[in-house]
Amino acid sequence: MASVELPVLKPGDYGSDQDVRWCPGCGDYSILAQMKKVMATLGWPREKTVFVSGIGCSSRFPYYMNTYGMHSIHGRAPAFATGIKSCRPDLNVFVITGDGDALSIGGNHFMHAVRRNVNLNIVLFNNRIYGLTKGQYSPTSELGKVTKSTPMGSIDNPMSPLSLAIGCEATFVARSIDVHIKHLADTLKRAAEHPGVSFVEVYQNCNVFNDGAYKYATDKAVKADNVIEIEHGKPLIFGKNRDKGIRLNGMHPEVVELGKGITEDDLLFHDEQATQPTLAYLLSRMRYPEFPEPIGVLRCVDAPRYDDLLNEQVAQARAEKGEGDLDKLFNSGDTWTVE
Amino acid sequence: MSTEFESETEQSKTVLQIEEATVRFCGDSGDGMQLAGTQLTNTSALAGNDVATFPDFPAEIRAPRGTLAGVSGFQVHFASTDIFTPGETVDALVAMNPAALKTNVADLKAGGVLIANADAFDKKSLDQAGYAENPLEDDSLASYQMFKVPMTDLTRRAVDGLDLSQKEADRCRNFFAMGLAFWMYGRSLDPTLRFIEAKFKKLPAIAEANRRALTAGRNYGETTDAFVSSYKVDKAKLPAGKYRNMTGNQALAWGLMTAAKLSKKDLFLGSYPITPASDILHELSRYKNFGVRTFQAEDEIAAVCSAIGAAYSGHMALTTSSGPGIALKGEAMGLAVMLELPLLVVDVQRGGPSTGLPTKTEQSDLLQVMFGRNGECPMPVIAARSPADCFEVAIEAWRVAARFMTPVMILSDGYLANGSEPWRIVNFDDLEPISIKHPEGPVEGKPFMAYERDEMLARPWAIPGTPGLMHRVGGLEKQDGTGNVSYDPKNHQHMTDTRAQKVRNVAKLIGDQEVMGEPSGDLLVLSWGGPYGSCRTAVTKLQAEGHKVSHAHLRWLNPFPANLGEILGSFKKVLIPELNMGQLSLLIRNQYMVDAVSLNKVQGKPFHVTEIIEKAKTLLP
Ligand SMILES: Cc1ncc(C[n+]2csc(CCOP(=O)(O)OP(=O)(O)O)c2C)c(N)n1
Numbered sequence: 037m038a039s040v041e042l043p044v045l046k047p048g049d050y051g052s053d054q055d056v057r058w059c060p061g062c063g064d065y066s067i068l069a070q071m072k073k074v075m076a077t078l079g080w081p082r083e084k085t086v087f088v089s090g091i092g093c094s095s096r097f098p099y100y101m102n103t104y105g106m107h108s109i110h111g112r113a114p115a116f117a118t119g120i121k122s123c124r125p126d127l128n129v130f131v132i133t134g135d136g137d138a139l140s141i142g143g144n145h146f147m148h149a150v151r152r153n154v155n156l157n158i159v160l161f162n163n164r165i166y167g168l169t170k171g172q173y174s175p176t177s178e179l180g181k182v183t184k185s186t187p188m189g190s191i192d193n194p195m196s197p198l199s200l201a202i203g204c205e206a207t208f209v210a211r212s213i214d215v216h217i218k219h220l221a222d223t224l225k226r227a228a229e230h231p232g233v234s235f236v237e238v239y240q241n242c243n244v245f246n247d248g249a250y251k252y253a254t255d256k257a258v259k260a261d262n263v264i265e266i267e268h269g270k271p272l273i274f275g276k277n278r279d280k281g282i283r284l285n286g287m288h289p290e291v292v293e294l295g296k297g298i299t300e301d302d303l304l305f306h307d308e309q310a311t312q313p314t315l316a317y318l319l320s321r322m323r324y325p326e327f328p329e330p331i332g333v334l335r336c337v338d339a340p341r342y343d344d345l346l347n348e349q350v351a352q353a354r355a356e357k358g359e360g361d362l363d364k365l366f367n368s369g370d371t372w373t374v375e
Numbered sequence: 376m377s378t379e380f381e382s383e384t385e386q387s388k389t390v391l392q393i394e395e396a397t398v399r400f401c402g403d404s405g406d407g408m409q410l411a412g413t414q415l416t417n418t419s420a421l422a423g424n425d426v427a428t429f430p431d432f433p434a435e436i437r438a439p440r441g442t443l444a445g446v447s448g449f450q451v452h453f454a455s456t457d458i459f460t461p462g463e464t465v466d467a468l469v470a471m472n473p474a475a476l477k478t479n480v481a482d483l484k485a486g487g488v489l490i491a492n493a494d495a496f497d498k499k500s501l502d503q504a505g506y507a508e509n510p511l512e513d514d515s516l517a518s519y520q521m522f523k524v525p526m527t528d529l530t531r532r533a534v535d536g537l538d539l540s541q542k543e544a545d546r547c548r549n550f551f552a553m554g555l556a557f558w559m560y561g562r563s564l565d566p567t568l569r570f571i572e573a574k575f576k577k578l579p580a581i582a583e584a585n586r587r588a589l590t591a592g593r594n595y596g597e598t599t600d601a602f603v604s605s606y607k608v609d610k611a612k613l614p615a616g617k618y619r620n621m622t623g624n625q626a627l628a629w630g631l632m633t634a635a636k637l638s639k640k641d642l643f644l645g646s647y648p649i650t651p652a653s654d655i656l657h658e659l660s661r662y663k664n665f666g667v668r669t670f671q672a673e674d675e676i677a678a679v680c681s682a683i684g685a686a687y688s689g690h691m692a693l694t695t696s697s698g699p700g701i702a703l704k705g706e707a708m709g710l711a712v713m714l715e716l717p718l719l720v721v722d723v724q725r726g727g728p729s730t731g732l733p734t735k736t737e738q739s740d741l742l743q744v745m746f747g748r749n750g751e752c753p754m755p756v757i758a759a760r761s762p763a764d765c766f767e768v769a770i771e772a773w774r775v776a777a778r779f780m781t782p783v784m785i786l787s788d789g790y791l792a793n794g795s796e797p798w799r800i801v802n803f804d805d806l807e808p809i810s811i812k813h814p815e816g817p818v819e820g821k822p823f824m825a826y827e828r829d830e831m832l833a834r835p836w837a838i839p840g841t842p843g844l845m846h847r848v849g850g851l852e853k854q855d856g857t858g859n860v861s862y863d864p865k866n867h868q869h870m871t872d873t874r875a876q877k878v879r880n881v882a883k884l885i886g887d888q889e890v891m892g893e894p895s896g897d898l899l900v901l902s903w904g905g906p907y908g909s910c911r912t913a914v915t916k917l918q919a920e921g922h923k924v925s926h927a928h929l930r931w932l933n934p935f936p937a938n939l940g941e942i943l944g945s946f947k948k949v950l951i952p953e954l955n956m957g958q959l960s961l962l963i964r965n966q967y968m969v970d971a972v973s974l975n976k977v978q979g980k981p982f983h984v985t986e987i988i989e990k991a992k993t994l995l996p
């Protein structure tokens with residue numbers, strides 16, 4: 037038997053023939069580039085991949101990938117993706133969404149796709165602003181944010197997408213940054229390979245309406261002090277000279293300096309596989325400027341997947357009752373004959 | 376297992392032969408009246424009668440006991456002739472308490488049989504129903520044949536010795552009432568005895584109590600001197616074949632499953648519970664071995680979106696709801712129109728607006744489903760006319776959706792959904808297969824065109840997983856042919872025209888409108904949906920009286936059949952009875968410039984035949 041060789045795909049093979057129309061300098065370009073790169077390493081046939089998005093700048097993403105794709109309606113991408121994955125477990129389904137799309141109008145669907153653990157890869161481009169509608173504040177915008185719709189400053193308390201996902205029992209939760217390209221690629225790859233729902237928040241710069249929102253996390257001069265790269269089994273260390281760490285004081289994290297009696301062993305060690313989401317949640321609460329913000333995988337655990345269970349029930353019903361026979365069904369129960 | 380039934384009850388009293396009867400059970404919503412009605416329906420159907428039913432229940436699951444608001448009723452019409460409605464006035468009314476009597480007695484015909492549970496007419500219950508005097512004791516009900524039956528007491532005595540609580544004993548009263556009704560119409564107890572056996576398998580004491588109550592009711596009719604005669608309704612002369620009883624929701628579910636098999640597809644339902652559509656979700660959830668996947672979504676929006684995802688991925692997909700849920704699905708339906716994917720959207724209408732009358736029937740979503748989406752967004756609309764018709768409507772809707780690559784709206788209503796009638800069982804092999812082709816790969820040297828059109832203007836249904844056909848769909852306007860995003864003004868006009876023409880092309884598939892009666896005359900009664908039966912019966916009666924009246928019943932509301940204009944023009948007048956304030960009238964007047972007359976009713980109830988006859992007569996010479 038002749039063996040079928042899969043063609044080796046390059047990142048370029050994942051680009052569609054459509055012009056990419058984001059503003060020059062937008063963080064979305066970088067995420068697109070990393071996604072193409074990751075795709076090429078996964079070894080999946082292109083035709084087996086579907087990108088589903090809602091509405092927003094980021095949601096134009098599927099048009100730019102040479103895979104199957106659906107640009108749907110605002111906030112509902114997780115629901116479309118659930119339908120696709122439930123019927124076709126053989127497909128690799130990505131959901132591309134923005135902070136407004138996923139958390140405002142789509143909060144409900146996001147929450148339910150996550151808690152069902154549908155085997156989707158959800159990537160949230162968080163620019164802390166509404167880009168497509170030209171600069172209104174979003175559910176992740178900081179208090180006091182002055183935008184077109186909040187001239188006196190936003191009075192909405194912002195939410196943490198990671199905390200929300202963890203609260204919804206997400207089995208894979210991670211964060212990365214658009215310009216941190218190697219980290220981003222690694223994170224996307226791990227998310228893609230996770231069986232079950234994976235949720236990745238990507239800090240994305242909207243250089244038109246919210247430029248520099250993540251300067252603290254991207255500026256070479258300060259980022260080492262403001263971001264902490266977490267790794268499974270490793271202590272939480274950060275700082276330009278890797279001289280700072282996170283220690284648990286009772287139930288609370290605190291920033292400590294290494295040396296002067298504090299060693300690595302005193303620090304919090306990351307366990308992404310902890311069965312309880314407590315640690316992941318605690319990490320998701322660490323916010324700049326009080327804390328360095330964690331990037332990397334906060335949680336990665338295994339749990340039954342909705343799409344598997346659904347298809348198993350179908351298989352089980354067929355095994356137990358046999359393939360459905362309509363004539364038998366029609367003639368079951370009480371019937372009578374008219375001559 | 377299929378069995379045939381004859382009425383086996385031996386009658387020692389006078390048996391009066393009648394052609395048809397309408398019986399209504401009414402009582403408190405906890406009294407089991409729906410069950411009593413269903414059992415009488417099934418038994419009558421098994422005895423060979425034609426049957427039609429009208430369940431009518433309150434929106435509250437358990438309204439305060441004994442109140443007017445908590446009355447639940449179930450009406451059964453059975454006949455030795457072909458019937459089309461659940462009956463108008465009631466021949467026999469079984470009232471379990473004063474509130475039930477008060478809210479229902481007006482529908483009982485003069486001289487009709489009134490069976491009242493005398494035990495329930497105590498001071499408190501009378502007060503609750505607003506009776507100053509006990510109506511069973513004064514002359515107010517003198518025009519009926521009244522039977523005061525101490526049902527509570529008789530039931531308690533029948534189940535005596537079974538070690539039941541009083542509450543459990545009293546709960547068997549509905550079986551006593553059934554037994555009495557069964558005796559009155561010469562019905563066999565067997566089907567209900569079998570039902571009891573199956574239903575209460577794990578509760579032998581309750582099963583025994585219900586059996587005893589049922590038998591006691593029958594024996595009471597037989598032995599009490601009060602009842603001097605019973606009635607006999609012969610078998611109906613229905614077209615030959617094997618039958619079963621079906622509600623509209625069940626018929627719809629089975630029709631959908633059949634359509635799936637006919638097109639060699641697995642079925643995906645995305646749904647969110649809502650009365651009166653939930654039973655379709657319940658029914659389909661039972662058939663996973665038929666490849667049915669049901670998804671109870673977090674809301675109606677997710678329900679329709681998941682179905683669109685399923686359609687994109689190659690499944691036969693549908694979503695089911697009622698008016699309020701359909702409103703939420705509007706935006707996603709618009710997307711399905713843009714994506715040009717086959718999708719079925721079922722609207723089981725109920726009283727509106729907003730939550731309206733959730734358990735009552737209405738036909739007032741027609742304009743919503745025609746126009747309730749943003750932009751120029753036409754969708755084919757088909758409506759079922761009777762419970763059993765839901766089966767065929769489901770198949771026809773899918774035929775159109777798959778052939779034209781378009782979402783299709785199926786209209787049913789609460790009256791069809793919960794009502795039942797005999798359905799002539801079909802053989803699967805006799806049904807015409809639905810052929811669906813998915814492109815299997817790219818044509819050499821030609822890029823795949825996701826919006827290339829065939830002669831009906833349908834685009835190809837290429838599904839994910841197929842090598843070489845990768846394409847992106849979305850709600851932004853498409854360039855015709857390629858399917859790429861396009862803001863070109865001329866293209867938008869062209870695509871808008873094309874989508875509209877595609878829906879109009881459906882008329883080429885659905886065939887001509889039929890007319891019951893002469894093709895021209897003084898009056899055409901034009902109907903759609905649930906009022907079919909009342910209109911048909913009314914027109915038949917008017918024709919028998921010699922009037923030049925015909926009936927046309929629309930199955931497709933978008934597009935209208937090609938010859939409809941010609942038909943409308945052949946009659947001097949057109950009458951459109953609708954359970955809304957004139958929605959089809961608006962469409963007909965607009966499209967055909969016909970001065971149609973409306974007969975409108977929004978009372979949560981179907982039309983009475985007499986209402987249609989009376990209105991028709993005002994339009995006749
Ligand atoms: C039902 C509906 N409401 C509102 C809009 C308008 N709208 C489009 S995108 C958007 C917000 C986008 O913000 P975000 O999700 O953060 O994405 P970004 O553009 O920043 O990538 C809004 C409000 C819409 N398209 N549909």
Ligand code: SF4
Nearest residue numbers: 059062093167242243
């Ligand atoms: S508006 Fe902002 S998010 Fe949108 S494309 Fe431009 S830079 Fe990117």
